Amino acid sequence: MLEVKNIVKYYGDFLAVNDLSFDVKEGEIFGLLGVNGAGKTTTFRMIIGLLEPTSGTVTLDGQKIDYNVTDKIGFLTEERSLLTKMTVKEQAIYYGTLKGMKKEEILSKLDTLLEKFGISNYKDKKIKELSKGNQQKIQFIVSILNDPKLLILDEPFSGLDPFNVELFKKQITEMAEKGSIIIFSSHRMEHVELFCKKLLILKNGKDVLSGNLADIKREYRKKNIIVKGNIDIDKIKNIEGVVSINKKGLEYEIKIADLSVADQVFAVVSKGENITKFSVEEPSLNEIFIAKVGETYD
Amino acid sequence: MTSKLKFLTLESLKRKVKTKWFVIANILIFIVILCLFNIDSIIKLFGGDFNENQVIYVNDKSNQTFEVLKAQNENYTKILDGDEESFELKKTTKTQKEIFADKKNKDAWYLIIDNDADKTIKAKLVSEGYINSYDFAQLNGIVNSTKQSIALSYSNIDPAELAKISENIEIERVILDESKKGEEEGTQMIMSTVFPFIILPFFILSLFLVQMVGAEVNDEKSTRGMEIIISSVSPKVHFFSKVIASNLFVLIQGLLLVIFAGLGLLSRMLLGASSVTEVASANGFDIGKIIDSLLSSDIANNLVYIIPLAVILMLVTFLAYSLLAGVLASMTTNIEDFQQLQTPIMIISLIGYYLAIMAGVFEGSLFIKILAFFPFISAILAPSLLVLGQIGIFEFIIAIIIMVLVVILLIKYGLKIYKVGILNYSSKDLWKKMFKALRGN
Numbered sequence: 001m002l003e004v005k006n007i008v009k010y011y012g013d014f015l016a017v018n019d020l021s022f023d024v025k026e027g028e029i030f031g032l033l034g035v036n037g038a039g040k041t042t043t044f045r046m047i048i049g050l051l052e053p054t055s056g057t058v059t060l061d062g063q064k065i066d067y068n069v070t071d072k073i074g075f076l077t078e079e080r081s082l083l084t085k086m087t088v089k090e091q092a093i094y095y096g097t098l099k100g101m102k103k104e105e106i107l108s109k110l111d112t113l114l115e116k117f118g119i120s121n122y123k124d125k126k127i128k129e130l131s132k133g134n135q136q137k138i139q140f141i142v143s144i145l146n147d148p149k150l151l152i153l154d155e156p157f158s159g160l161d162p163f164n165v166e167l168f169k170k171q172i173t174e175m176a177e178k179g180s181i182i183i184f185s186s187h188r189m190e191h192v193e194l195f196c197k198k199l200l201i202l203k204n205g206k207d208v209l210s211g212n213l214a215d216i217k218r219e220y221r222k223k224n225i226i227v228k229g230n231i232d233i234d235k236i237k238n239i240e241g242v243v244s245i246n247k248k249g250l251e252y253e254i255k256i257a258d259l260s261v262a263d264q265v266f267a268v269v270s271k272g273e274n275i276t277k278f279s280v281e282e283p284s285l286n287e288i289f290i291a292k293v294g295e296t297y298d
Numbered sequence: 299m300t301s302k303l304k305f306l307t308l309e310s311l312k313r314k315v316k317t318k319w320f321v322i323a324n325i326l327i328f329i330v331i332l333c334l335f336n337i338d339s340i341i342k343l344f345g346g347d348f349n350e351n352q353v354i355y356v357n358d359k360s361n362q363t364f365e366v367l368k369a370q371n372e373n374y375t376k377i378l379d380g381d382e383e384s385f386e387l388k389k390t391t392k393t394q395k396e397i398f399a400d401k402k403n404k405d406a407w408y409l410i411i412d413n414d415a416d417k418t419i420k421a422k423l424v425s426e427g428y429i430n431s432y433d434f435a436q437l438n439g440i441v442n443s444t445k446q447s448i449a450l451s452y453s454n455i456d457p458a459e460l461a462k463i464s465e466n467i468e469i470e471r472v473i474l475d476e477s478k479k480g481e482e483e484g485t486q487m488i489m490s491t492v493f494p495f496i497i498l499p500f501f502i503l504s505l506f507l508v509q510m511v512g513a514e515v516n517d518e519k520s521t522r523g524m525e526i527i528i529s530s531v532s533p534k535v536h537f538f539s540k541v542i543a544s545n546l547f548v549l550i551q552g553l554l555l556v557i558f559a560g561l562g563l564l565s566r567m568l569l570g571a572s573s574v575t576e577v578a579s580a581n582g583f584d585i586g587k588i589i590d591s592l593l594s595s596d597i598a599n600n601l602v603y604i605i606p607l608a609v610i611l612m613l614v615t616f617l618a619y620s621l622l623a624g625v626l627a628s629m630t631t632n633i634e635d636f637q638q639l640q641t642p643i644m645i646i647s648l649i650g651y652y653l654a655i656m657a658g659v660f661e662g663s664l665f666i667k668i669l670a671f672f673p674f675i676s677a678i679l680a681p682s683l684l685v686l687g688q689i690g691i692f693e694f695i696i697a698i699i700i701m702v703l704v705v706i707l708l709i710k711y712g713l714k715i716y717k718v719g720i721l722n723y724s725s726k727d728l729w730k731k732m733f734k735a736l737r738g739n
Contacts, residue, residue: 012734048529050721070530081522097305098530143526 001025002047002150002181007056009042009205016042018206020056024198026179029172031192031213033185034202035293040185041078043202044152047183048075060150060181071100074148078155078185082139084128088114091127092142099146106145113141117167132159140168150181157188169195189286199285201292209292217282222291224283225254225265229275235268251277302531303539310543314510315550324551328558335562339569351386352433353406355397360413363444364389367411370443374436385437394424409437419445497678499555500612501651503548504677505644507616508623511544512636515627515720524720533717537628541620548616600685607694608681614701615677618708619643625712628719629728643674650675654682661688671697673704711736 002024009017017039024030034040045051047058049065058065060072082091089110096106114120117137127135136159144151153172157165172195176182186192192199193213200210209216222243228251236242236254241261246253254265262280269278314320333340358364368387375384390397394408408424421441423429450460518524527536622643630636650669657666657679670679670689676697683689718735722728 045525045721050525050529067530067532073529075526075529077522077525079522081526083518083521083523085517094309095526095530098302098527100302 001061002183003057003059003062004043004047005057005059007043007046007053007058009039009046009051010054016205017046017053018204020200020202020205020207022198022200022207022210024181024183026181027176028198029176029182029184029195031184031186031196031199032202033192033199033289038202038293039205040202041154042205044075044154044183044185047150048073048152071146072149074099074143074146074151076140076143076151076153076156078158080135080139082127082135082142085126087124087126088130088138089123091138092145095142096145101146109145109147110141113144116171117141117164133161133164136160137164140171144171144175147175147178148180150183151175152183154185155187156184157186157191165191189284189289193285201289203293209288213285216288217285220283220288220291222283222287223256223259223262224281225256225262226277226279226281227252227254227269227272227275228277229269229272231269231272231275236265239264239268303535303542306531306536306539307543307546310514310539311546313514314543314547324554324558327555328561331555331558331562332565335559335566336569351384353386353388353403354409354437355388355390355392355403355406356409356411357390357392357394358411360411360419363411363419363448366447367440367444370440370447373443374440385440398424398426409441411441419448495559496608497651497654497682499552500678501647503552504616504619504647506551507544507548507619508640508643510547511540511620511623512627512630512640513633514540514544515624516630516633516636519627519631519720519723528721533720534713536720537624537713537716540624541617544620544623545613545616603691604681604684607684607691607698611680611694611698611701612677614698614705615674618673618701618705621705621708621712625708625715625719628716629722629732631723631725635725646674647678650678654678657682657686657688661686667693671700673701676701 004020004022007017007020008015020039020043022030032040032043042051046053047065049058049067049070060069063069065073083094086094089107092110093103093106096109097103101109110123111120114123117140119134119137122130122134122138127138130138136156140153140156143153151172156168156172160168169191172182172184184192184195196213198210198212199216201208231252233245233252236245239261241257242265243255243257245255256262256265259280266278269275356364356367358367364387371385371387394410397403397406397408404426406425407429410422410424411419412421414420419441423434423437450463455463518527623640626639626643627636630639650672653666653669653675657663660666666679667683667689669675670683670693672679680689680694680697684691684694715732715735718731722731
């Protein structure tokens with residue numbers, strides 16, 4: 001289990017991470033979200049041991065993360081981390097050996113993964129000759145070569161088409177099922193919603209929302225009511241607790257401040273005509289993010 | 299961690315050595331060295347009139363001077379031990395116009411000798427171009443000696459007495475301190491010929507070294523690859539892998555240069571340099587003679603300790619250069635910034651190079667002696683001063699100790715900067731960050 005306990009990081013007088021705590025168990029995929037400059041990269045760097053926290057501790061299976069543990073960690077950076085003059089094979093051997101793997105083991109694993117991602121023919125190609133999407137695949141492959149116990153994925157879907165996103169998702173899910181601890185950061189909220197059971201939203205280095213995604217959504221008071229049919233919009237607008245009404249195609253999206261407002265809305269909607277849909281739905285993660293952080297993720 | 303250090307070192311070395319450019323560069327270096335060792339043969343191959351003595355056409359209108367002039371010319375050549383150029387005198391009755399009309403004579407001189415009122419000679423020298431003052435003074439001396447000989451022959455002196463007067467005096471040379479015999483010449487020769495061949499490769503190799511470390515660190519820093527590397531191995535291991543690899547590369551390259559030089563020497567021996575030695579000697583440049591003189595001079599005995607000491611100092615300096623280059627490279631975010639940052643260091647080395655060349659000219663200069671202890675300069679300057687006898691072994695060892703101390707300081711404090719700098723991707727407040735790193739914050 002990864003345990004982050006009360007970590008604080010100062011850069012001079014600047015407080016980058018403020019008393020952050022969370023834990024991620026084997027098989028869990030954990031979402032770490034926040035706008036640019038929120039403290040995500042600093043947190044990642046502290047987790048993988050690149051930075052020493054000013055205070056607090058980070059442990060993996062009860063052991064402090066240092067160079068005795070880093071062989072069990074895989075890290076995919078948001079920006080490119082490949083040495084572009086190398087071939088795919090050379091790059092895999094380089095990073096794999098640094099993770100304590102033997103050459104034969106690396107090559108065997110590399111062949112399997114290249115085949116899985118449909119790029120076996122790129123093994124002897126120089127990385128600079130590959131497209132952005134294929135470079136991202138190679139970056140992902142080299143980060144999981146060592147079957148990491150802890151895998152940190154910072155924007156893993158960057159530059160990928162929907163088909164390859166599915167390939168990545170499948171691989172990440174497989175790894176989680178095998179017991180890897182995965183920490184995940186993405187601008188694509190639908191990916192986070194799909195993957196992460198637990199998440200944490202950072203704002204100015206501080207935890208503004210964290211916990212189980214389902215609980216977060218349940219506990220989030222604002223709900224959305226989706227209605228299809230002819231309804232009296234003005235009457236609904238006048239109900240106390242209705243935040244907004246938006247027409248989306250043939251449907252209306254009615255945002256309400258609290259679940260208790262839903263009954264009053266239902267009473268008005270039921271008097272309408274041709275009502276084919278009335279559904280109270282959880283808010284999207286994006287809505288929760290905007291509400292908590294005050295700005296969009298991008 | 300030791301295996302990771304070994305892997306990173308070998309990987310770094312492989313990236314430098316296992317390239318086609320390394321092979322191509324060394325083939326070119328080998329060809330250049332081979333040519334340098336056989337430069338006189340190459341010059342001879344292309345031909346030229348560099349082996350001919352200065353031809354002087356003598357129009358002797360006095361009808362009594364030419365033979366005396368020729369005898370005086372031969373005497374003068376003997377005095378100079380036959381090393382210097384002598385004149386090739388050719389008697390002619392042709393006019394100046396006729397002589398220079400022939401294109402073959404464009405470099406020849408035309409000397410007209412006539413009697414003056416006292417029946418002694420007067421002379422006029424004509425040439426197409428400028429005559430250097432040394433040659434003119436030499437000819438002037440010969441003509442004056444000729445005039446004196448002729449004048450004496452008219453003075454009714456007994457021929458036997460005249461022969462005694464005309465006979466050259468041979469001055470016997472005695473050097474009291476046998477150990478000094480040839481030392482000065484040997485030292486000057488080493489400083490002017492052999493030593494630049496050692497200093498220059500050192501200077502070039504140190505440039506290579508700094509550039510290589512900087513380029514490699516910046517290459518890894520140009521992507522976030524450095525984060526992956528440093529998350530797997532400590533900055534200390536990474537730092538030392540670069541330092542060891544670059545120093546191994548320099549040693550390999552240095553060894554190759556020595557092998558190339560050996561092959562160059564062998565090729566010279568096999569090609570039979572004797573056939574061209576005369577040509578080179580006539581022009582004051584003979585590699586064979588330089589090597590023979592070097593081996594036979596007393597300076598060769600001193601080289602037994604000068605070479606190992608110089609090698610030690612150079613190796614320690616290479617180490618210091620690579621450490622400094624690593625620290626500077628960690629502070630920069632791209633190779634252009636690194637090149638700017640390393641320029642002052644290279645200028646310091648260049649100063650050392652020029653001072654080493656000037657050391658023979660400003661013999662005994664206290665300023666140059668002090669700079670011989672200055673880190674980075676010392677590797678070039680101290681061996682030069684040791685060869686010249688301006689510093690002793692004791693001072694040289696002090697220069698080595700100072701350099702070792704610099705290496706220790708670079709490891710102790712440089713590593714602190716490296717740890718912070720290697721993951722820094724911004725040039726904002728760079729120096730502030732580095733000083734904070736030095737303070738350990």
